[in-house]
Amino acid sequence: MKKKELELYVHIPFCARKCEYCDFLSFSCSDGAKVSYTDALIREIDSFPDADHYRVISAFFGGGTPSLLESHSMRMIMNEIKSRFCFSDKAEITLEANPGTLTAEKLEAYRRMGFNRISIGCQSLSDVELRRLGRIHTAEEFHESFSLARNAGFDNINVDLMSALPGQTYGDWERNLRETARLAPEHISAYSLILEEGTPFYEKQADLDLPDEETERLMYEKTHDILEEYGYHQYEISNYAKEGYECRHNIGYWKRVPYQGFGLGASSLLNEERFTNTSDWKEYLSDSDKPDIIRKNPEKLERKDQIEEYMILGLRMNQGVSERDFLERFRCSPGDIYHDVIEKYVNTGFMQRIDGHISLTRKGISVSNIIMADFV
Ligand code: SF4
Structure with missing residues (x-):
């Protein structure tokens, strides 16, 4: 039987603290809760039906802050996935990480587990901007994390940046971009800040001193030109890469390769049906191995x-x-x-x-x- 291509997403919903603009399913919690979640995740992966029908072309551990999880928990999850699924030789396996949560030991362990790409959520290289965003780290900690990842042997690193931040001028954005590009990560994602309902930023938007529309447009348009100077090409509206380092996981998503999401609130698209796991913590922990119960809002796509x-x-x-x-x-x-x-x-x-x-x-x-x- 010819195996079908599949992408995997694993949601780790833990964060040290909530950022001011964030509406992702993430929160801080105790070490005990992290252990319970790891168990539930492993049970969900183990109960996935027909795993042998698929060949995994990419896996993405996102969050939240996956790098907050202890290495041995991450290893257990990865071992479970590898025992259930067959991976293609060139599968891209990404871990999302935040500065301030990475150590040389953790990065070494991630490499040994099979991660071959790190995506660092930096957002800005200005401490003033980082503080306004409510991020837990400084620009210096980002630089440290980046060097640690390189020293651990990661040769495929993404850096996430965010433009149109409160109080940010065009010059501030250009400095962030150039400083990042000089480090030569293989991939840069550059998104504009979006004010999501229910976030602290949304509530106080009138006081945020956001750049006007024209400045925001200039930031977007110049990003392409500036990054081109450093050898990046734009391959998607908000994504830039060195040749051959376009994110395969994202491209699969944009080409509608089927994907399975594991974890709290994770979404999937399988056999042209879309569904989302429960966001209810207690329900997920007790029933993660019962797909009929935790999969919500199924929608068959015509x-x-x-x-x-x-x-x-x-x-x-x-x-x-x-x-x-x-x-x-x-x-x-x-x-x-x-x-x-x-x-x-x-x-x-x-x-x-x-x-x-x-x-x-x-x-x-x-x-x-x-x-x-x-x-x-
Ligand atoms: S680190 Fe990411 S997921 Fe966590 S609160 Fe901040 S923006 Fe949200």
């Missing part, structure tokens, strides 16, 4: 939903949507369904057709939300 998602996610990538892949999947071409929309945007310079791919131009990327809405 062909129309699949096509819309394929276009919208595909257009996020600079490479765009492959007309041949589209034809193989849906037995029709993008033009059969979206002829008028595609022509409109190609004729006005917002989209292009190159080598059998339909993609956004740079002009199109800056208004991508408006264009993508036309594909729904």
Whole structure:
């Protein structure tokens, strides 16, 4: 039987403290609770049906702050996954980590477990900005973590940065970008701050002194040019990489490779059905090995939903949507369904057709939300 490609996501919901802008499912908790969660996670992985039908092409441990978990707990989770699933030779296995939570011993242990990529949540290299965000670390601690990861042998490191922060000028953003690029991580994710409902930042947004729209646009547009100077190319709206280091996990997501999420509140897309694990801590701990109970809000995706998602996610990538892949999947071409929309945007310079791919131009990327809405 030919195995199907699968991506794995493992959610570790622990953080030392909640950042001011964060609406992720994360919280601080005791060491005992972390042990109970590790047990529950292992039971969930063990109960996954049909694991032998799949070949894992990437795994991503995200959170939260996965690097807060003790190494032996992480090892138990990883051992369980490796005993249940077959991995492809070149599988990308990423651990999300925050500065201030990494040590040489931990990083050494992660390498031995099989992690081959570290994603460091830095967000800013200014202590003033980091304090405003409520981050637990300083810029110096980020530099230390980065060096520790390199010394431990990680040759594939991502750094997360965030623009349009309270009180941030264009010059501040450029300094953050250049200082990061000089360290030469293989990958940089650069997202704009979004004010999510229910966060402290959302509540006090009137007092935040956020950059105006024009400055925010300048930050976004210049990011491409600045990072290009340091050998990065933009391969997605907010992601930049050195050649060959584009994040395979993200690309799989944008190409709609099936994925299974393990852990509290983790989402999955399997057999064209989307579902999300319970976010209820007690329910997860007691029933994590009963998929029928913990999987919530199942949604079967019809062909129309699949096509819309394929276009919208595909257009996020600079490479765009492959007309041949589209034809193989849906037995029709993008033009059969979206002829008028595609022509409109190609004729006005917002989209292009190159080598059998339909993609956004740079002009199109800056208004991508408006264009993508036309594909729904
Ligand atoms: S470290 Fe990340 S997940 Fe944790 S509170 Fe901050 S933004 Fe949220």
